[in-house]
Amino acid sequence: MLQRFLDPAVLAGISGLDLIAKTVVQGFIAGLHRSPDFGFSQEFAEYRAYTPGDDLRHVDWNVYARTERAYLKRYRGETNTRLTLLLDASSSMGYSSHSVSKIDYARYLAASLFYLANQQRDAAGMLVFDDEVRAFFRPSTRQGQLMRLLHGLEGAEPRARTDFAKPFLHVQDFLKRRGLVVVISDFYEDPERAVRTVEPLHFRGNDLVLFHVLDPKEIRPALRDPVILVDMETRESMEVAPEYAHVEYPEKFDAHVALLKEKARRAGIGYFLLPTDRPLDEALREYLGIRQGRM
Amino acid sequence: MGFLAPWFFAGLAALGLPVYIHLLRRHRTTPQPFSSLMFFERRTQSSIRHRRLRYLLLWALRMLLLFLLALAFANPFVTGVSPAERERTLLVVAVDASFSMREGDRLERARREAVRVLGGRSASGQAQVIAFDSQVRVLTQPTVDPGELRAAVETIRAGDARGSYGELGRALRSIAQSSRLPLEVHLISDMQKSSLPASFSDLRLPAQARLTPHPVVSRPAPNWAVENVAAPGSIADPKKARVLATVAGYQTPAARRNVSLVANNRVLATKSVDVPAGGRVAVEFLTLDVPYGFNRAEVRLESGDALREDDRFLFAVERSDPRRVLFVHEARDTRAALYFRAALAAAAESSFLLEEVVVEQTAGLQPARYAFVVLSDVLSLPAAFEDALRQYVRTGGSLWIAAGAASARRPRLPVVDEAVLESRYYARSAERFQTVGNLDPAHPSIRRAGRWEGVKFYQVTRLAPGQARVVARLTDGTPLLVEKQVTEGRVLVFASTFDNISNDFPLHPVWVPFVEQTARYLAGLESRASNITVDSFVELRSVREKGVAVEVIDPEGRRPLALKDAASLQTYQLMREGYYELRRANGRHGMVAANPDRRESDLTTMAEETLALWQKTGAESAAAASGGAEQRRVRGLWWYAMLAVLATAMAESLFANRYLHVEEEEAA
Numbered sequence: 001m002l003q004r005f006l007d008p009a010v011l012a013g014i015s016g017l018d019l020i021a022k023t024v025v026q027g028f029i030a031g032l033h034r035s036p037d038f039g040f041s042q043e044f045a046e047y048r049a050y051t052p053g054d055d056l057r058h059v060d061w062n063v064y065a066r067t068e069r070a071y072l073k074r075y076r077g078e079t080n081t082r083l084t085l086l087l088d089a090s091s092s093m094g095y096s097s098h099s100v101s102k103i104d105y106a107r108y109l110a111a112s113l114f115y116l117a118n119q120q121r122d123a124a125g126m127l128v129f130d131d132e133v134r135a136f137f138r139p140s141t142r143q144g145q146l147m148r149l150l151h152g153l154e155g156a157e158p159r160a161r162t163d164f165a166k167p168f169l170h171v172q173d174f175l176k177r178r179g180l181v182v183v184i185s186d187f188y189e190d191p192e193r194a195v196r197t198v199e200p201l202h203f204r205g206n207d208l209v210l211f212h213v214l215d216p217k218e219i220r221p222a223l224r225d226p227v228i229l230v231d232m233e234t235r236e237s238m239e240v241a242p243e244y245a246h247v248e249y250p251e252k253f254d255a256h257v258a259l260l261k262e263k264a265r266r267a268g269i270g271y272f273l274l275p276t277d278r279p280l281d282e283a284l285r286e287y288l289g290i291r292q293g294r295m
Numbered sequence: 296m297g298f299l300a301p302w303f304f305a306g307l308a309a310l311g312l313p314v315y316i317h318l319l320r321r322h323r324t325t326p327q328p329f330s331s332l333m334f335f336e337r338r339t340q341s342s343i344r345h346r347r348l349r350y351l352l353l354w355a356l357r358m359l360l361l362f363l364l365a366l367a368f369a370n371p372f373v374t375g376v377s378p379a380e381r382e383r384t385l386l387v388v389a390v391d392a393s394f395s396m397r398e399g400d401r402l403e404r405a406r407r408e409a410v411r412v413l414g415g416r417s418a419s420g421q422a423q424v425i426a427f428d429s430q431v432r433v434l435t436q437p438t439v440d441p442g443e444l445r446a447a448v449e450t451i452r453a454g455d456a457r458g459s460y461g462e463l464g465r466a467l468r469s470i471a472q473s474s475r476l477p478l479e480v481h482l483i484s485d486m487q488k489s490s491l492p493a494s495f496s497d498l499r500l501p502a503q504a505r506l507t508p509h510p511v512v513s514r515p516a517p518n519w520a521v522e523n524v525a526a527p528g529s530i531a532d533p534k535k536a537r538v539l540a541t542v543a544g545y546q547t548p549a550a551r552r553n554v555s556l557v558a559n560n561r562v563l564a565t566k567s568v569d570v571p572a573g574g575r576v577a578v579e580f581l582t583l584d585v586p587y588g589f590n591r592a593e594v595r596l597e598s599g600d601a602l603r604e605d606d607r608f609l610f611a612v613e614r615s616d617p618r619r620v621l622f623v624h625e626a627r628d629t630r631a632a633l634y635f636r637a638a639l640a641a642a643a644e645s646s647f648l649l650e651e652v653v654v655e656q657t658a659g660l661q662p663a664r665y666a667f668v669v670l671s672d673v674l675s676l677p678a679a680f681e682d683a684l685r686q687y688v689r690t691g692g693s694l695w696i697a698a699g700a701a702s703a704r705r706p707r708l709p710v711v712d713e714a715v716l717e718s719r720y721y722a723r724s725a726e727r728f729q730t731v732g733n734l735d736p737a738h739p740s741i742r743r744a745g746r747w748e749g750v751k752f753y754q755v756t757r758l759a760p761g762q763a764r765v766v767a768r769l770t771d772g773t774p775l776l777v778e779k780q781v782t783e784g785r786v787l788v789f790a791s792t793f794d795n796i797s798n799d800f801p802l803h804p805v806w807v808p809f810v811e812q813t814a815r816y817l818a819g820l821e822s823r824a825s826n827i828t829v830d831s832f833v834e835l836r837s838v839r840e841k842g843v844a845v846e847v848i849d850p851e852g853r854r855p856l857a858l859k860d861a862a863s864l865q866t867y868q869l870m871r872e873g874y875y876e877l878r879r880a881n882g883r884h885g886m887v888a889a890n891p892d893r894r895e896s897d898l899t900t901m902a903e904e905t906l907a908l909w910q911k912t913g914a915e916s917a918a919a920a921s922g923g924a925e926q927r928r929v930r931g932l933w934w935y936a937m938l939a940v941l942a943t944a945m946a947e948s949l950f951a952n953r954y955l956h957v958e959e960e961e962a963a
Contacts, residue, residue: 095330102330188331218330224953229329238332245335252334 047071082139082179083117083124084206085110086171087156090130091232092188094158097217098277105276106184106213107153112280113182114153118146123179126152129167130160138174161233162188164197171201178205187212188233191260199267209270212260216275219253221245296373299931303368306361313357356947363943367936374930385437385476386422387467388412388444390451391484391511393428393458394829394895398485398518398602402453404511405483409448412481412509413441423470424448428456429830431466437474455604455829455872457892458484460909461492464499471501478504486510488901489894500913508906512898517547519570519598520605520896521554526583526592528825529613531646536583540594540608542568543575545897547600556580558592558612587614589886591874604872605896609888610825611874617648618666618818623673625701626653630794631671634801638810647814662687666818672699672792676709684710688784691881693817698756699792708758711779711786716757719773728753732770739816740776740787741766744808754797755790763788787817826888832866833887836880846878850889 050059050070058072087110093103100108110126117124125139126149135152137145162185175181181201187194187210202208223242230237257273264271274282298304388409396402409424416422421437424447434447463482471478478501484490486508492498500506522543530536538556549572555565563584568576578594585592589611596606620639622632632651639647652660654673657680662668668684670676676684688694694710702708703718721728728751734741747767755773763779766787777788791797800806827833835845844861848854850873856864869875869889877885 092330095328186330188333215330228326229332229335230326231332232328232330234332236332237326238335240335248336249334256334 048074081120081122082177083113083122084139084171084175084179084181085113085124085126086167086181086183086185087126087128087153088130088162088183088185088187089128089134089156089158090160090162090186090188091158092162092186093213095215095218095232096276097215100276102186102213102215102276103156103158105274106211107156109184109211109213109274109280110153110182111150112284114146114149116284124149127167127171127174128152128156130158131163131166132160133167133170136170136174139179162186164189164194168197168201172204175201175204175206179207180209181206182209182211184211184213186214186218187260191256191263194260195263195267195269198269202267202269207270208268209272210260210264212257212271212273214273214275216277219275220250296371296932299370299372301369303370304365306365306368309361309365310358313354313361353947353950356943356950360940360943360947363936363940367933367940371932371936372930373932383476384420384479385470385474386413386416386420387470387478387480388422388424388448389431389463389467389480389482389484390424390426390448391428391458391482391487391490392426392432392451392453393487393490394453394455394604394891395458395485395487395490395602395898396453397604398516398898401485401511402451405509406448406451408483408509408511409451409481410445412483413444413448421476425466425470426451427458427463427466428454429459429462430456431462433466437476454870455889455891456870457828457830457895458487458490459492460490461494461497464492464497467504468499468501471504480504480506481509482506483509483511485512485898486900486906487895487897488899488905489897491901491905495908498909498912500909502913504913506910506913508910510900512900515546515898515900516601518545518600518602518605518896518898519543519547519550519552519596520545520602520893521594521596521608522575522893522896524594524608524610524826526610526612526825527646528611529615529646529820530583530585531615531617533582533584533614536581536612538580538583538592538594538610540578540580541575542570542578542596543893543896544570544573546573546899548572553597554578555595555597556583556592557595558583558585558590560591583612585612585614589613589876589884591886591888593888602896602898605891605893608826609872609874609890611886611888612825613886615646617646618820619648619650619664620814620818621660621662621665621668622649622651622671623654623657623669623676624651624671625673626655628672628701628792628794630796631697631792634795634806635669635671635793635810638801638807639814641807642811646820647818662692663690667693667695667814669695669697670709671697672701673709674701674704681709688786689782691783693784693819694786695813695817696786696788697793698758698788698790699794699797700754700756703756708788711781711788713761713763713777713779713788714759716759718754718756720754721752729755729769729771729773731767731775732772733768735764735766738764738766738776738778740809740813743812744805746805747803750798750800750803750805752791752798752800754792758788758790785817787813826890827869829869829872829889829891831889832868833875833877834866834879835877836865840880843880845880846876848876850874 047060047063048071050072054072059070060073063069063071087106089103093106094101096102096104114124114126121141123139123141124145126135126137127133128135135156137149137152171181181198183198198208198210223240223245226239226241228237228239261271261273272282390405390409392402396405413422413424419439421439422435422444423437424434424444426432426434434450435443438444467478467480480500520543522541524541525539527536540554540556542552542554544550547570549570551567551569553565553567556563563582564580566578566580568578570576580594583592590613591609592612593607593609598606600606622635624632632649636649636651639649647666650665654676658677660680660683662680662684668687684692684694688710696702696708696711698708698715700718703715705715707714730752731747731750734745734747736742736745752769752775755769755775757773758777760774760777763777765774765777767774767776769775773790775790777790779786779788791800793801795801800809835847836843842862845856845864846854846861847856847867850871856867867877869887872889872891874886874888877887879885
């Protein structure tokens with residue numbers, strides 16, 4: 001039942017990214033209770049004796065009433081990290097064959113990650129790019145950061161072409177501290193070049209995850225008749241035969257995905273393929289898995 | 296196939312719409328955005344072919360849909376029989392076996408055609424084989440056995456009878472009535488025009504019958520034939536015998552032909568005649584030298600055509616001594632005997648010997664020794680002779696009475712006891728004489744002697760005819776010639792005299808044939824024809840001659856009558872050409888020759904219009920029959936057309952929907 005709320009098609013009917021993110025995360029957390037394998041940063045870890053300077057809000061007053069000693073409750077989640085999300089907002093991300101476009105799915109995913117990070121008190125930032133850096137939100141835990149990020153996501157409309165080189169050079173300048181870097185894109189780029197472009201972030205100690213967002217019809221086009229297709233980024237048009245789309249295109253596309261996955265694996269980069277008709281919990285689970293590994 | 300509302304085909308103009316949409320209007324493809332073309336390659340050839348094919352299929356479906364709509368509204372129908380109905384149809388193969396089918400290989404071709412027709416029927420359909428000439432012979436009952444049907448066809452032989460399509464029509468109506476099945480009639484014949492009946496209605500086919508003609512000849516063949524022979528049935532003097540033959544040509548050019556008179560296989564005379572193109576010529580033989588007794592004679596023609604069976608004409612002739620005739624008259628009357636004798640002697644085929652006696656000499660005479668007796672205006676007769684005469688007449692003898700002024704003095708006529716009313720006299724001057732006002736042309740005395748216009752009667756004896764047959768009347772209605780049947784015999788009363796006093800009859804040419812024909816009639820020679828037509832009946836006995844055996848010997852020398860038939864049969868039908876020997880119930884022997892009807896010699900085929908009209912009688916009968924039967928014959932096809940419209944519309948909808956669906960997908 002709760003799984004239904006993670007369905008992108010259902011989420012598309014909810015207005016407001018904050019509400020979508022809350023629905024996704026809370027539904028996802030509720031589902032986790034049945035999974036003891038994953039820890040949660042809000043879980044109780046240990047008690048620590050109070051020392052001057054500690055925040056009195058964390059004193060367990062019930063223990064103090066029983067023992068007259070001040071102890072602080074420690075949580076695992078207090079091991080903070082920095083989440084930097086790189087969102088591809090090129091024109092190709094605007095493609096959709098059903099109610100949820102790739103950019104919408106990417107927004108839901110990003111919002112859910114931001115919401116989760118905010119729950120974890122992790123600093124979260126975002127960089128929106130196409131062939132240029134269109135927006136950059138420095139990672140922070142400040143009050144209102146979540147709303148800023150969500151607002152930034154709202155304004156991330158697809159346009160222009162994809163170019164990893166410029167935005168990644170730019171983000172390297174800003175990411176001085178280690179953290180988790182999530183790249184959400186459709187990766188219409190040469191896998192070798194794409195991985196080589198993002199690889200330096202990993203070298204700097206960041207955990208890097210590539211979320212490859214694709215529409216199902218991009219993976220398996222359903223053409224029954226010849227049709228003229230127009231490239232959403234280059235505006236180039238081409239008449240395409242159905243038999244090609246059914247036979248040769250899948251082979252090439254699968255080879256592209258496999259190569260990207262292989263390159264990422266060799267570079268120690270996480271790779272996760274996300275068709276836009278799949279629930280978001282798998283992406284969140286991937287995120288939490290990586291984050292847990294960092295603690 | 297026809298259409299009840301063909302003007303709906305104007306709707307075919309709507310076919311231009313799909314032509315415009317699919318062929319004239321250029322199709323525009325809406326480009327569809329796609330995220331990236333980096334994995335696509337340009338391939339156009341296949342796509343264009345696919346698009347064209349798809350559009351052509353859709354176009355064809357729409358054209359078909361419009362055409363079927365127009366067809367359904369035009370309300371098509373067919374008059375043929377469906378395969379299911381064909382199973383319920385009786386196939387009747389009617390093969391012509393008339394005399395004309397003897398020409399060339401007509402019958403063989405007919406049999407081959409019949410086998411072909413039977414071979415083309417469905418295995419479960421019933422069929423029947425019949426052969427017809429003047430009668431219809433049912434060779435098989437309705438059956439599905441091909442062997443039986445084929446064997447029946449093989450047994451068909453051409454006969455000597457005349458073909459009759461009228462008889463065939465009656466038989467078909469009978470078959471349809473008994474089988475209660477629609478008939479599919481295949482007529483295999485030479486389509487001879489002369490076989491058509493006098494009334495076209497006799498050809499009428501039964502309801503739900505379809506006639507398919509199979510002519511075995513493409514065009515009529517030329518044919519010469521001995522059309523007729525006029526020869527005496529009996530002769531007394533061969534030198535006085537006269538044989539008149541008519542040679543006819545049908546569809547023939549002018550030609551010279553030899554004609555021979557043959558008796559007992561001996562050629563008596565041969566003549567060469569010029570037969571005009573498609574015409575006739577008469578050939579006369581003035582001698583018939585045959586021995587005493589019955590003789591088999593024929594007139595033979597050397598024609599050289601393919602139908603040889605009509606190149607001879609058979610006739611039988613009996614040679615005998617002259618028959619004696621007793622002529623009784625008053626002693627004072629000498630003119631009557633003179634004129635009577637002269638008339639009998641003048642007849643070409645005279646075979647009578649006249650014996651004149653006066654009334655007073657008749658006492659010891661036996662009337663039975665004479666062929667017939669003539670009482671020429673006698674006043675009285677010896678009682679013994681009158682009794683002998685009465686007995687003679689009762690036992691089948693013939694008496695001819697001339698009732699003139701002397702007879703009028705008697706209260707009653709002798710022998711017949713008819714009352715004499717009065718004697719009428721008409722003045723010779725001022726044209727007050729009487730003439731003949733009414734004649735019975737059917738009577739043998741009048742049949743060949745009917746020109747009595749100028750004969751004047753000055754005196755007649757008025758009789759009360761009673762139940763007697765009045766053969767001739769004067770203009771004032773007075774009976775002039777009366778025939779009365781007395782038991783087995785016959786009495787003819789002429790109400791005047793045989794001299795030229797009471798009338799001027801003996802002075803007119805008609806006197807001779809009148810006397811001759813009447814003499815032959817009274818002597819019983821008139822009914823003895825030398826030849827008759829095949830299919831005719833000969834009389835073997837009268838109604839009163841019961842229990843006496845008769846005998847018939849056919850041309851093959853066989854006796855076709857069974858004992859029961861020999862004792863009871865009144866007439867016998869001559870079915871084949873040839874000489875038949877007859878022994879009648881009255882003990883008289885006779886011989887008669889049967890010849891095929893010469894209408895069969897005219898091989899002219901019937902007009903195609905006639906044949907077409909005949910074929911239509913089946914449809915007209917069906918139309919006149921019940922409504923249900925009409926529906927079975929004329930089957931409307933609009934229902935099938937509408938089903939086809941529905942099927943095509945569904946196919947078009949599915950195809951177009953699929954196409955539009957793809958368009959939408961691509962547009963999305």
